[in-house]
Amino acid sequence: MATLNDAQKMVDVLGKFIDIVSKELPDDVMAKLSELRVQEANPLAKTIYDVMFDNLDKAKKLNRPACQDTGVIQFFVRAGAKFPLLGDLRRILREATISATKSAPLRLNAVEVFDEVNTGTNVGTNVPFIEWEIVDDSSNIEIEVYQAGGGCSLPGRSIVLPPLAGYEGAMKFVFDTIVDWGINACPPLVVGVGIGTCSNSAALLSKKAMLRPVGTSHPHPKAAEMEKTIEEGLNAIGLGPQGISGKNSVMAVHVEGMAHHPSVLGVGVTVGCWANRHGVIRFDEHLNYEIISHKGVKL
Amino acid sequence: MKKILTTPIQDEDIKSLKVGDIVYLSGTLVTCRDEGHRRVIAENTMPKLPMDRIAIFHAGPIVKDVEGGWEMVSIGPTTSMRMERYEKEFLAKTGVKLVIGKGGMGAKTAEGCKESIAVHAVFPGGCGVVAAEQVEKIEGKEWPEFGMPEAFWVLKVKEFGPLIISIDTEGNNLFETNKVTFHERKEEALAKTSKHIVSMIAKS
Numbered sequence: 001m002a003t004l005n006d007a008q009k010m011v012d013v014l015g016k017f018i019d020i021v022s023k024e025l026p027d028d029v030m031a032k033l034s035e036l037r038v039q040e041a042n043p044l045a046k047t048i049y050d051v052m053f054d055n056l057d058k059a060k061k062l063n064r065p066a067c068q069d070t071g072v073i074q075f076f077v078r079a080g081a082k083f084p085l086l087g088d089l090r091r092i093l094r095e096a097t098i099s100a101t102k103s104a105p106l107r108l109n110a111v112e113v114f115d116e117v118n119t120g121t122n123v124g125t126n127v128p129f130i131e132w133e134i135v136d137d138s139s140n141i142e143i144e145v146y147q148a149g150g151g152c153s154l155p156g157r158s159i160v161l162p163p164l165a166g167y168e169g170a171m172k173f174v175f176d177t178i179v180d181w182g183i184n185a186c187p188p189l190v191v192g193v194g195i196g197t198c199s200n201s202a203a204l205l206s207k208k209a210m211l212r213p214v215g216t217s218h219p220h221p222k223a224a225e226m227e228k229t230i231e232e233g234l235n236a237i238g239l240g241p242q243g244i245s246g247k248n249s250v251m252a253v254h255v256e257g258m259a260h261h262p263s264v265l266g267v268g269v270t271v272g273c274w275a276n277r278h279g280v281i282r283f284d285e286h287l288n289y290e291i292i293s294h295k296g297v298k299l
Numbered sequence: 300m301k302k303i304l305t306t307p308i309q310d311e312d313i314k315s316l317k318v319g320d321i322v323y324l325s326g327t328l329v330t331c332r333d334e335g336h337r338r339v340i341a342e343n344t345m346p347k348l349p350m351d352r353i354a355i356f357h358a359g360p361i362v363k364d365v366e367g368g369w370e371m372v373s374i375g376p377t378t379s380m381r382m383e384r385y386e387k388e389f390l391a392k393t394g395v396k397l398v399i400g401k402g403g404m405g406a407k408t409a410e411g412c413k414e415s416i417a418v419h420a421v422f423p424g425g426c427g428v429v430a431a432e433q434v435e436k437i438e439g440k441e442w443p444e445f446g447m448p449e450a451f452w453v454l455k456v457k458e459f460g461p462l463i464i465s466i467d468t469e470g471n472n473l474f475e476t477n478k479v480t481f482h483e484r485k486e487e488a489l490a491k492t493s494k495h496i497v498s499m500i501a502k503s
Binding site for chain 1: 319321358359360361363372373374375377378380401402403421423424425426427428429431432446447448461463473474477478480481482484485487488489491492493495496497499500
């Protein structure tokens with residue numbers, strides 16, 4: 001039976017985790033950035049990479065958010081149906097957000113809708129934003145936190161194409177979005193592409209794709225090849241870090257899909273900036289936890 | 300050797316800068332983004348601080364309240380293009396010499412830089428702690444009603460940078476030039492990618 005103490009414990013753990021995610025990049029992103037950094041020859045691009053890595057060192061050492069835009073806090077919950085605190089989780093995530101906002105401190109980024117006034121607490125109507133998924137019948141839960149800055153949220157979009165536009169139309173939508181909007185989203189980017197059956201299914205799948213760890217491929221061989229082909233294509237454009245031009249444009253391209261209505265092909269694009277602040281933590285029913293995304297980090 | 304601009308910035312120093320140059324700033328830097336530009340131009344209201352020959356930063360920082368003032372926690376640039384609508388008039392009206400932000404700005408700002416003898420430069424995005432460490436002091440805050448990101452923070456900075464010049468006083472525009480190249484490369488890369496993917500899908 002879950003108690004009030006358990007709920008408070010989860011608030012504390014998640015609050016500390018959100019705080020850490022604003023200050024240290026996950027292992028997958030760090031590994032990829034290190035790989036891309038050595039490939040650059042352009043002096044301006046090299047200078048930018050030097051500052052990026054200096055910034056990550058300083059953020060860790062001084063215990064500060066790496067980027068001043070700590071985003072609107074978003075959670076992706078993958079729950080077992082029997083996780084004991086499921087009914088209280090919305091409140092727990094909200095409290096954890098408020099706690100991390102004070103401790104980190106995070107920027108106050110929640111502007112209340114209709115009144116257009118900053119709430120001053122970093123929470124508001126439907127913020128933190130939560131996506132729920134019941135994945136099995138277990139009593140475990142996996143929570144992913146994502147801190148999406150304004151700059152990398154801006155390019156996000158989805159479209160529903162007629163079937164004759166097909167995958168060719170989908171690719172044009174992806175490439176146009178990245179070239180027209182990607183420069184200000186702080187490249188090298190993580191690009192998520194969703195193939196769905198309506199605007200929101202395509203958008204949701206693109207977000208899931210973007211959040212998949214860098215360095216993983218889709219299990220379907222054609223999807224995996226699509227990821228590799230789009231990545232090569234976007235890198236050939238050579239946006240470079242911050243769009244200053246350079247060897248690469250992206251850290252990764254991930255594609256997720258679903259069966260779709262024969263008359264439509266939904267396409268979604270979501271991008272993440274180089275300072276891709278996402279983190280995954282798993283709890284069991286006793287609230288023992290394991291941090292998946294940041295090895296060796298202690299809360 | 301580091302090239303350092305010091306406020307009040309002189310026209311000769313600005314004229315000597317070319318796109319792609321790297322410079323640093325010492326002196327007065329104020330944050331000014333969407334709401335600040337709107338108030339100065341659309342509402343015709345100036346801040347109390349004299350702005351002639353200083354620098355502005357398109358940025359919304361994280362600031363901590365401490366006894367007797369504030370502490371800069373993290374401050375990095377935001378997308379400059381959002382201020383394109385007002386920047387030309389803003390330069391003419393305020394006498395600001397250096398605009399720091401992220402990504403490029405458009406033709407109208409480039410015209411403004413030429414007419415008002417000013418430049419636009421980029422600070423690497425997402426590097427909020429490096430920038431915060433170069434802020435010696437937060438000297439003031441105006442327009443607090445805009446909230447933490449949009450308020451007008453008056454900063455004293457030392458060797459603030461690297462700043463990559465993206466628009467100079469001769470009308471050169473680094474990001475606009477890059478954009479043309481990127482669009483040309485896109486046509487070729489897209490055609491190749493599409494062809495490969497369409498033929499792969501068709502093989503079912």
